Amino acid sequence: MKLISYRRHGSQGFGAVVRGSVIDLAARFPEFADLASLLADEVSLARARRIVAVDAVDFPLETVDLAPVIPRPNKVICVGINYVAHAEEAGRTVGAHPVIFHRYAETLVADGEPLVRPTVSDNFDFEAELAVVIGKGGSHIAPEDAMKHVAGYTCFNDASVRDWQFHTHQYGMGKNFRGTGALGPWLVTSDEIPDYRELTIEGLLNGETMQTGKLSELAFDVPALIAYVSQALDWQPGDILATGTPSGIGFKRKPPIFLTPGDTFEVVIPGVGSLSNTVVDEV
Incomplete structure (x- = not known):
């Protein structure tokens, strides 16, 4: 469905x-x-x-x-540096544990709604991602049981305010500006995606491909991420797990490419859907 x-x-x-x-x-x-x-x-x-x-x-x-496919998720768990090629372009290495940060539900927008470039920065970047929607809650979940907790999949753009992201060692503020996290257009239930690792992902800016990746390239796969987070927090139905972005992000390009008003960014995951959002300035 x-x-x-x-x-x-x-x-x-x-x-x-x-x-x-x-x-x-x-x-x-x-x-x-x-x-x-x-x-x-x-x-x-x-x-x-x-x-x-x-x-x-x-x-x-x-x-x-x-609306965002889950309009008010209890939590949005995001994963950084989760594709090896993206880690390399960011000058990072994949560690022993996943890089976890959080988004607030109030930052989310739907397919077709504008992404909002904030007044305080023009370093507005794109991040195409596959998002997992949790259906069955739980804690202390074993990796071999984790996929039983997945309701389905959707597209996510973890649009980031880069200069604010690097104000400190914590990503938090740069990932939590109003109107910057696009989620949708729909949830494709897990029975229609027998193996998420066979999915590919593409990020397009004004029709030009910026990012490409395969979900088989995740450094920490979906079961590992669900299990890891569950040791600290109870997963709730409707929670979102954003699995990370592949290489090709704007601020690591030479020269950097940032989102500007009038741009359109699309996250395309064949078998899941296409998430499209224009960009506007904050008013």
Whole structure:
């Protein structure tokens, strides 16, 4: 299934995309407040899959405003320096443990919404990533059990304010400006992606390829990341794990290439989707 969160006629909803139209799952599952709640209930999710297979669609996709696929995740866990080639371009080496940092939900925007270049910096960079959406929560998860906790996959742009990112040794502020984390357009459920390692990822700026990578190239794979974080924090349904970006980022180019108003950046992951956002200046 392709699952979305959206706004329509002033109300929040969630549903499944079928051939360019939407099956309104929020109406069929009124007991769930949002998509994350549905993902947490395996029985209801299986019922939703049966509904999507046979029910008529309710309205065209073009009649909704997409929200970030999980509008208010409990947490967004991001991973830095997780492709060897990206580590090399950044002048870093992959260590014994993953580089973990965090995003706030309030920084997220949907497919089609603008990314916001902040007033205080013009060092606004792009990072194409695969994001994992957690369906089943838990703590102290063994790597061999980790994939059972994955609801599905979506696209992510961890757009970064580079000079602020390097104000200190902590990435935090440069990764948490308002309107800089694009997530969507939809969640493709894990049953449709038998092996995420077979996926490829591409980042395009105004139609020109800037970044390419294969998910098989991750230094720390998805099971390892889920297991590692679970030793410290309980995963919750709807949590987001952003797996890192491949080489080709803007600020390591000579000369650097940064996002400017009017640009469009796309994250393309065949089999998952295409996330597209224009850039505007903060007002």
